[in-house]
Amino acid sequence: MIKNEVIIVEKKEEGKRLDSFLHTRFTNISRRMIQQSIREGNVLLNGKKAKKGSIIFSNDKIEIIRLPEAQDLVPVANPNLDIExxxxxxxxxxxxxxxxxxxxxxxxxxxxxxxxxxxxxxxxxxxxxxxxxxxxxxxxxxxxxxxxxxxxxxxxxxxxxxxxxxTKKIKKTYLALVLNEMEKDIVIDSPLMHHEKDKRKMKVLQKKVKSKKALTSKKILEAKTEIKRVEIFKGYTLVQAVILTGVMHQIRCHLASIKHPVAGDLLYQSSKQKKQDFLKPKRHLLHCAEIVLPPEVTGKWEVIKSPLPKDFREYIEKLEKK
Incomplete structure (x- = not known):
């Protein structure tokens, strides 16, 4: 827990949003937790309650009354939740x-x-x-x-x-409804890295990274996604995505990189693609349909499946088959 800390903004730091500045300063604290602390009045800007989007200037005084760190966030039991x-x-x-x-x-x-x-x-x-x-x-x-x-x-x-x-021995298979009619199956093995300007996103490195040192660094992550077409509709394709690696947003980012972003994925769709996405789903249509565990786990191959949820099926039913 960070308590009673004062930060004076330097000239090179002015122009930033308050929440963004604090997230850069305290990288182990989520932006959401920082925003909550600002909203609750536990972060003051020049002695006054601030907003998460407040712009900071040189010599501004930021007072942190109370800012929980990740280790302070101990989850509690909720017996009212029901998950299959x-x-x-x-x-x-x-x-x-x-x-x-x-x-x-x-x-x-x-x-x-x-x-x-x-x-x-x-x-x-x-x-x-x-x-x-x-x-x-x-x-x-x-x-x-x-x-x-x-x-x-x-x-x-x-x-x-x-x-x-x-060691890539557990296979995960997803189903995704993507924009546009996919012409062929594809294997995408482009490395991924965190987006420099938008920390919510990942980005694809278009050029192959030859250096093993770079591939094993924290910034550049090896990723491979096998995409197979399941069914083609007018304006959309239902695809199967198989991964052995588990990089953040791997499937979403890889699909967006080949101009087939997931339907409803507002984070990775371009402005033009958002207009093309006429289904306007309330969430991105990506579903982990199957996980296969090797015999090392239970002594035999285990296949665990999850059927497509109702909302996903209903969106598909609205589409015209090709």
Missing amino acids: ILYENEDFFALNKPAGMPCHPLAIDEKETVVNFIIARFPKASNFGYSVREPSILHRLDIDTSGVLLAAKKENTFNKLRNLMR
Whole structure:
């Protein structure tokens, strides 16, 4: 927890938004948590309550009364949540994550996430994971992405499954409805990196990176997505996307890079593509349909499936087949 800290804005820092400036200064704190602290009056600008979009100038005085860090965000159990369990044994389980639900909380008062459900259903699973705020879960699905989500009941199982993911032995298959009629199947292996100007996004490196050192750096991430057409409609294509790597926004970014962004994906669609997306879905239409686990996990191949959710099916039914 950051308390009672004062920052004087330097000349080179003026012109930035207050929330953006603080997020740059405190990289381990989410922008959402910073915005919440500003909204609650725990961050003052020149002695007054500020807005998240307040522009800062040279010699401005920023007073941080209270700003929670990631380690302060300890999720709590929410027994009122109900998420379908697709698979379960004594070591791990798989959930059918609904669209619109975050995997883990990003604010102290957030209680409607997958992690809040897991802690309520499997209390011992709260003692291990990638971080305090995201225990048990082995991979993330974006808020609007639905489908299979793996989580562990035991720490040794968590470590085992995490290692299998790192060594690309766990296959994840997604279904996505994308803009435009795709002419052929394609394998996209362009490396990804965080967007320099918009930290919410990833970007594709169009040129191949020859340096192994660059590929293993934190900035450039190796990624491979196998895209196969499932059904072609007027203006859209239903595709299957198979990944062994798990880079943030991998499928969304790769598909956008070949001019077939996911329907409803306002983050990766261009202005022109947003107009072309006549379905205007309320979320991006991406669904984790299947995860295949190798025999190292249970002694046999395990295939865990999640059917397309109702809203996804209804959007498809509106389309005219080619």
